[in-house]
Amino acid sequence: MESATRERFAERLIDAIGADAVLTAPEDLAVYSFDAYSEERLPSAAVLPKDARDVSAIVRIANECGEPIVPRGAGTGLCGGAAPVRGGVVVSFARMNRILSLDAANRRARVQPGLINLDLSKAALPHGLFFGPDPSSQKISTLGGNTGTNAGGPHALSYGSMTNHVLGLEYVDGSGEILHTALDDFGYDLTGSLVGSEGTLGIITAIDLRLMRLPPAIRVFLAAFADVETASAAVSAIVAAGIVPTALEIMDKLIVQAVEAHYHAGFPLDAGAVLLVEIAGQPDDMQAGERAIGEIARAHGALSWRSATDADERDALWAARKGAAGALGRIAPNYYIQDATVPRTRLPQAVHRIDEIARAYKLLVGNVFHAGDGNLHPLLIFDRRERRQVEAVIAAGTEILTACIALGGTISGEHGIGYEKRETLPLVFSSDDLATMGRVRDVFDPKRLFNPDKIFPSGAVCGEVRAQPQPAAGAGAWL
Amino acid sequence: MAVNSAPGTSGYAFGERAPSRVITPESVEQLAAALRDCDTKGEAVVFFGGGTLQGLGHAPARYDVAVNLRALNHVLEYEFRDLTISVEAGMTVEQLNATLAERGQFVPLDAPQTARSTVGGVLAGGWCGPRRAAYGRPRDALIGTTVVLADGTIAKAGGMVVKNVTGYDMSKLYCGSLGTLGAIVRANFKTLPVPQTRRIAIARLPERTHRRAAEHIASLDVEPAAALVVQGFADDIDGHDGIDGRIFLLFEGSQTLVDRSTRELRSALGAAGVPETTLFDAGAGMAFARLLDAYLVRLGDRSVTYRILGLPSELLTRWETVSRLAREHGLNLETLQDIRTGDLIARVSATLSGHVTERIPGFDVALHSALPRIAVLTAPESLRGSLAMWGALPPSLQTMRALKARFDPKGTLAPGRYVGGI
Numbered sequence: 001m002e003s004a005t006r007e008r009f010a011e012r013l014i015d016a017i018g019a020d021a022v023l024t025a026p027e028d029l030a031v032y033s034f035d036a037y038s039e040e041r042l043p044s045a046a047v048l049p050k051d052a053r054d055v056s057a058i059v060r061i062a063n064e065c066g067e068p069i070v071p072r073g074a075g076t077g078l079c080g081g082a083a084p085v086r087g088g089v090v091v092s093f094a095r096m097n098r099i100l101s102l103d104a105a106n107r108r109a110r111v112q113p114g115l116i117n118l119d120l121s122k123a124a125l126p127h128g129l130f131f132g133p134d135p136s137s138q139k140i141s142t143l144g145g146n147t148g149t150n151a152g153g154p155h156a157l158s159y160g161s162m163t164n165h166v167l168g169l170e171y172v173d174g175s176g177e178i179l180h181t182a183l184d185d186f187g188y189d190l191t192g193s194l195v196g197s198e199g200t201l202g203i204i205t206a207i208d209l210r211l212m213r214l215p216p217a218i219r220v221f222l223a224a225f226a227d228v229e230t231a232s233a234a235v236s237a238i239v240a241a242g243i244v245p246t247a248l249e250i251m252d253k254l255i256v257q258a259v260e261a262h263y264h265a266g267f268p269l270d271a272g273a274v275l276l277v278e279i280a281g282q283p284d285d286m287q288a289g290e291r292a293i294g295e296i297a298r299a300h301g302a303l304s305w306r307s308a309t310d311a312d313e314r315d316a317l318w319a320a321r322k323g324a325a326g327a328l329g330r331i332a333p334n335y336y337i338q339d340a341t342v343p344r345t346r347l348p349q350a351v352h353r354i355d356e357i358a359r360a361y362k363l364l365v366g367n368v369f370h371a372g373d374g375n376l377h378p379l380l381i382f383d384r385r386e387r388r389q390v391e392a393v394i395a396a397g398t399e400i401l402t403a404c405i406a407l408g409g410t411i412s413g414e415h416g417i418g419y420e421k422r423e424t425l426p427l428v429f430s431s432d433d434l435a436t437m438g439r440v441r442d443v444f445d446p447k448r449l450f451n452p453d454k455i456f457p458s459g460a461v462c463g464e465v466r467a468q469p470q471p472a473a474g475a476g477a478w479l
Numbered sequence: 480m481a482v483n484s485a486p487g488t489s490g491y492a493f494g495e496r497a498p499s500r501v502i503t504p505e506s507v508e509q510l511a512a513a514l515r516d517c518d519t520k521g522e523a524v525v526f527f528g529g530g531t532l533q534g535l536g537h538a539p540a541r542y543d544v545a546v547n548l549r550a551l552n553h554v555l556e557y558e559f560r561d562l563t564i565s566v567e568a569g570m571t572v573e574q575l576n577a578t579l580a581e582r583g584q585f586v587p588l589d590a591p592q593t594a595r596s597t598v599g600g601v602l603a604g605g606w607c608g609p610r611r612a613a614y615g616r617p618r619d620a621l622i623g624t625t626v627v628l629a630d631g632t633i634a635k636a637g638g639m640v641v642k643n644v645t646g647y648d649m650s651k652l653y654c655g656s657l658g659t660l661g662a663i664v665r666a667n668f669k670t671l672p673v674p675q676t677r678r679i680a681i682a683r684l685p686e687r688t689h690r691r692a693a694e695h696i697a698s699l700d701v702e703p704a705a706a707l708v709v710q711g712f713a714d715d716i717d718g719h720d721g722i723d724g725r726i727f728l729l730f731e732g733s734q735t736l737v738d739r740s741t742r743e744l745r746s747a748l749g750a751a752g753v754p755e756t757t758l759f760d761a762g763a764g765m766a767f768a769r770l771l772d773a774y775l776v777r778l779g780d781r782s783v784t785y786r787i788l789g790l791p792s793e794l795l796t797r798w799e800t801v802s803r804l805a806r807e808h809g810l811n812l813e814t815l816q817d818i819r820t821g822d823l824i825a826r827v828s829a830t831l832s833g834h835v836t837e838r839i840p841g842f843d844v845a846l847h848s849a850l851p852r853i854a855v856l857t858a859p860e861s862l863r864g865s866l867a868m869w870g871a872l873p874p875s876l877q878t879m880r881a882l883k884a885r886f887d888p889k890g891t892l893a894p895g896r897y898v899g900g901i
Contacts, residue, residue, distance in 0.1 A: 001887075103790075105790075106790045106792050152642055156642055160619060161642060163648060164615055164619045173878065179874060179878065181873075184852055185873040186852070186870065187897070188660075188878075188882055189651045192648055192651025192652065192654070193647065193652050196648050239560070239561070240559075240561075242562070242584065243672070274572060281736075285732070285733050290583070316658075341641075343558055344561050344562070344641075374561075374640055408639055408640070409640055411645055412637045412644045414642060426643055428638070429646055432632050433634050434646070435634075436634035437649060439886055440885075442884065443710065
């Protein structure tokens with residue numbers, strides 16, 4: 001945008017929502033120019049609305065000026081979803097971070113999108129309730145961002161992803177109107193359509209969420225295996241036996257060693273892979289649950305099996321698991337996290353293929369993933385100063401996605417498509433499938449101003465020249 | 480593909496409004512070609528599964544062709560070790576349940592009349608039953624779909640994995656769209672292991688114990704998978720009424736857990752003053768199925784059944800409002816109060832058939848002015864036009880209309896059947 005036009009745009013924003021809520025200086029905008037995926041470009045402005053009416057004003061002005069609108073939570077997204085790749089205005093929800101109501105009797109809460117995920121569970125705790133989806137970023141990522149990407153987390157295995165917990169939404173549509181949806185309204189499920197739409201259909205300004213009763217009993221177990229493939233086979237067998245624990249997580253040796261150096265949580269250092277199992281529910285069922293899962297693990301080659309003795313040890317193991325990617329910063333200059341999902345019986349094949357691909361590209365790979373869901377997160381380690389390594393990582397990443405699709409899987413389990421994977425979407429969906437999704441976009445965002453260049457491929461047949469994606473830097477990456 | 484003209488169309492009529500032909504496609508491609516043809520010619524189409532939920536909504540504004548989807552009824556992939564299944568959506572729910580039961584699994588659809596109801600019909604009708612508090616709604620178990628749109632486009636969404644954020648979650652949009660956006664032809668689900676034990680508890684409910692019993696049930700340590708206060712439905716649902724009905728509870732889980740939960744239940748209900756609780760394991764599945772069937776059972780042409788949604792904490796107040804209105808309008812009232820979900824199912828009927836057309840429309844007006852979020856589940860065809868089938872218009876109706884226009888610009892699919900005449 002021309003600088004005069006940009007100034008006029010900023011002035012209008014300031015008139016509408018106040019000078020303290022509009023940032024335009026390059027040094028202030030820098031932090032809004034990227035998320036945990038990559039640095040892209042400076043927006044024309046960043047705005048900090050205090051309520052839905054502010055958001056509505058922002059959308060109207062941006063709409064009139066033809067400026068893209070990019071919503072932003074905490075910027076922990078791994079796929080460039082919050083990066084203003086075509087400039088425009090970044091809408092930060094830092095000032096819309098309150099719990100509007102918590103209705104313990106009906107187990108629901110209404111929150112603003114900037115509320116940090118974990119803060120909801122903390123507020124619900126005195127009522128014996130908690131919020132189910134727990135992405136590893138939950139200490140800093142926001143519920144608005146979680147909703148936009150349909151985030152999951154380790155407990156999605158039993159509790160489901162965001163879409164299973166969002167009961168209704170307030171959102172601002174392309175014309176700036178504030179609208180409401182609820183699962184209990186008759187008519188089309190606009191709530192389910194907006195969840196996971198990565199900010200491309202509207203700007204969410206309030207979220208109604210389902211809370212759940214805290215399970216009275218939780219047990220966490222650790223099993224050591226010779227390698228990731230055997231651990232994965234054990235997970236496949238547990239699921240095939242019709243057992244659905246609350247979490248089934250695998251970490252390989254590389255990750256375990258990085259995590260232990262940092263957290264000292266008590267993961268076995270000599271194992272090729274560690275399986276972290278959590279069961280939750282009534283105390284009556286704990287013993288039988290442990291026996292059943294333990295037997296399968298041992299039958300599939302578990303080298304050891306032990307139970308966390310108390311809540312402190314359990315919390316330490318989980319803190320370490322959720323901090324895995326951060327801890328990797330100790331050993332890796334940079335890494336690139338993939339997020340693919342395969343049918344759970346295919347896990348051993350998938351990890352075998354990932355290993356083969358990493359070897360072929362001479363890349364070191366770490367595995368830490370939601371095995372029970374078949375949701376893989378290989379971390380490809382590289383040094384971004386080495387151009388060849390960057391190229392190898394990008395090529396290997398695409399090959400991993402292709403391999404997972406060939407196994408009946410898909411290219412994102414919980415991080416979203418964002419900017420990073422949009423060109424790979426046609427590997428999963430036909431042009432008719434994508435055009436059908438496009439019809440929804442036509443209705444919500446006919447001008448394509450909401451988070452443009454996200455999710456959907458550019459549409460250029462071939463030879464489109466664009467910047468090579470820059471895989472994530474080490475710190476601040478979550479999975 | 481079978482094509483029937485009248486008189487083979489009688490089962491597909493909405494009152495006087497009958498289609499000129501019924502087609503039964505045997506493949507998705509045949510369906511796509513047929514729809515494209517209808518769309519081009521401007522013929523209006525209504526999709527049919529088992530017809531169990533066709534009581535929902537307005538009669539179609541135009542109606543030329545009924546499309547019977549029941550020939551698309553095969554299991555496409557059953558990866559029981561993955562706890563996933565993919566079926567053609569014309570399959571009956573009974574057939575789906577039987578397939579899953581062979582592997583000790585289930586999908587919590589909670590559909591009534593499973594011998595007739597189809598998977599696609601249950602999804603398109605937005606059906607959800609009492610166990611959704613425990614297991615989620617059908618939409619939550621649905622991990623992928625294939626639909627055929629009005630112009631013949633075959634589009635898939637989701638996949639066969641249990642966690643997926645790849646593109647828009649279109650399956651959610653088709654669920655509960657009542658066949659106005661497209662025909663669901665394929666549905667992929669994540670399945671659950673069948674609980675080890677299933678037990679029904681039924682207790683008579685004296686009037687004075689009503690509120691306290693509900694409170695005690697809500698605070699049980701082990702929550703029932705379904706908990707309903709039943710008033711009336713004497714021929715449809717097990718158990719004998721007290722003065723103010725009965726409680727119907729379903730417990731599911733391990734043997735030890737279900738044993739403990741029923742012990743706790745007995746003492747909780749005892750403390751609330753409920754005299755006696757009957758338990759049974761054998762036949763629990765049948766009893767639950769009869770309960771679900773009751774949602775759609777009509778008393779000849781003399782009854783209308785409503786689903787009235789709201790918060791669980793406001794259920795009793797809502798019930799009192801409905802009771803008062805039924806009394807004021809001289810109608811009999813039978814209800815299911817779903818304690819866990821907050822749903823209120825209310826069947827009003829008239830003893831004399833003349834009273835049906837005299838009294839029910841007035842009751843309907845009063846009901847809608849008192850409460851939001853009401854849908855008619857079943858009604859005599861003669862009344863359909865005089866009831867507010869979907870209650871208050873949803874706040875995002877304009878977006879819904881725009882979606883309809885974008886997916887089905889000529890209004891080929893079930894025109895006028897849905898909310899706001901979509």
